Amino acid sequence: MVILLEMVKVKSASVRVLHWVIFFSTVSLVLTGLYIADPYWFSGTGEAYQTFVMAKIRLMHFLSAIALDVAFLIRLYIAFFSIFHADWREMLPFSENLREAWNSFGFYWTLKGEQKDHRWIDPFDGITFHLLHLVLLLQLFTGFALYVSGIELSPGLTGIWARTLHIATDWTLVLFGGLPGVRQMHHFTLWLVVSGAFLHIYHQIWKTIKLQRADISAIINGYKLMAVKREK
């Protein structure tokens, strides 16, 4: 069998940029988060006024979190209103998507049968991205619940910011049993992000090697290969 392949544009520049913003901020968040949870790598030497290790790392954590969250929200907007391709449908675990994702999962283990070429996000990816985004969303809410606990409800802009965050995140306190529970959940979710990101990277590398459609290239230059013609 001979297959004709063609490079097709599958990802817009904004989606690619946002993907890497999310990637780098997640790496930064995991590293700084692990330090905040257990500051064992290095501790400040000298007098307290000469060093600012924990404060700087927390600042990095907060800035990375803001970057991630803003990128996340823009990505969510693009999923619905992109001028290139609105891809929200591919990320929803609907019945047809579910069936096809299950078939893909089977194929990944048996390598039997043909895989349909998808120009947009394939159903298996769509569902895993959906789950990964839910995990990130949980991290967003628990993170802001912890962050706002240190902000006073003063009058003025700070107070408005704090009240907004309280309205948005207070349900996590009820769900996970107060700040201690939220703290533990935030820490545990870190491992869900790490293992999820690992599986995602492995999966994309595997697909690129095994299916030979240049899947990784899609998130770098926006193009991937698609079969245009199959000859027996």
Add this chain to the structure above:
Amino acid sequence: MSEVKDHTTFLTNIDRREFMGLCAQISVVLGLGNEMVPKIAEALEAAARKPSIIWLHFQECTGDSEAFLRTTSPSVAELVLDILSIDYHETIMAASGDLAEELLTKTMKENKGKYLVVCEGAIPLATPPGPSGLKGGYLTIGNKTGIEIAQEVCRDAAAVICVGNCASYGGVQAQYPNPTGAVGVSEALGIKTINIPACPHNPVNSIATIVNFLLLGSLPPTDRFGRPLFAYQERIHDQCTRRSHFDAGQFVTEWGSEEAKKGFCLYKMGCKGPQTYNNCNKARYNDHTGWPIGAGHGCVGCSEPKFWDTMSPFYKRLEGIEIPFGGVEATADKVGLALTGAAVVGAAVHAAYTFGKKKEHDERIIDREKKEGK
């Protein structure tokens, strides 16, 4: 002076200087300025508005009464007992037996709808085993269960103020497995109370709440746990004297070490300051001299609901605390690392299996250029 008042006449008068000192302190705690001090003094002196206070004891250790009576030089306790009219307090009143009960009924009847109730201790709701088992029978005073007393006294009260973690949220006796079914007063009666938790509570906060009531005729605004915002709006962590060491990354890792002597941050020793709302560092205990972190011990979170369950072990960071994961107790780190490890092993197995296997059309893919070049 009423007859009732005579039962507390062991109190002496205090001088003007001490009195104004207390007014200034209350003004600080309530977040009011200097100009409010005379008004606080006026409010306290206005005998006409002197509220009658009934102090009830339930399941507790009397620690809050002790704190109330002993702090900030004897004059405060004297002043409060002199300025306020504490008509019924099982520990400190002179009367006993029928006389005491008579006093209680009389106070309630005379000040109906106007008296303040201060509750100390949790109320048990479970029924003890045995033939004489009453609902809430783990606590009975004068043939009445705690819940009956609370219902009777709180019904006609102007406000109910709970001091200490037990009255506010149940305290240690309400923690798992909670054999007596203990709950806080608010939960037991289904009413809104002003809660002044901590173990023991800081009397400056309860006095400030009462002064707020005297000054404005209303109770202070509270958070969702019923704690007055003037005292419980800020975390221990954000007002800590050791905060600079936290920001500097300087931590105590062992008790009695050089770091501990230098007063470094107790974060790694399990301090729960980042999870706890209270004004300990501002108000302080024992005549404004000390508080736990100042004395070198981490915060245990005693002003938070269920702190025995959620904050213990007190000497471990939350990440080191084992939490139930479907029947297995393990730390978040252990479970998380196991998950990540499983993902890595799964990927390795998958890679070994699939790369060992040949896909049927693997070798025969050619791209357009190659074909066109032919």
